[in-house]
Amino acid sequence: xxxxxxxxxxxxxxxxxxxxxxxxxxxxxxxxxxxxxxxxxxxxxxxxxxxxxxxxxxxxxxxxxxxxxxxxxxxxxxxxxxxx
Numbered sequence: 781x782x783x784x785x786x787x788x789x790x791x792x793x794x795x796x797x798x799x800x801x802x803x804x805x806x807x808x809x810x811x812x813x814x815x816x817x818x819x820x821x822x823x824x825x826x827x828x829x830x831x832x833x834x835x836x837x838x839x840x841x842x843x844x845x846x847x848x849x850x851x852x853x854x855x856x857x858x859x860x861x862x863x864x
Contacts, residue, residue: 807849814842 817839824832 804849804853807846807853810842810846810849814839814846817842 817835821832821835821839824835
C-alpha cells in the first residue's frame with residue numbers, strides 16, 4: 781500500500797524533517813495560567829493569607845493540563861509521521 785503517484789524529491793524530505801513542531805495553543809495557555817497561579821500563590825502566602833492554597837491547587841491543575849496537551853500533540857505528530 782502506498783504508492784500515491786507523487787514523487788518526493790530530496791528537497792521535500794529535507795523540508796519536512798527540519799520544520800519545527802509548534803507548541804499547541806491550549807498547552808501554552810495552560811502554562812501561562814500555571815505561571816500566574818504560582819505567582820499569585822507566592823504573593824498570597826507572603827501577605828499571610830491562606831488563600832494561596834487555592835492558587836497552588838490551580839497551578840497543579842493547569843500544569844497537568846499543559847503536560848496533557850503537550851503529550852497529546854507529540855503523539856499526534858508521531859502518528860502523522862509514521863503514516864505519512
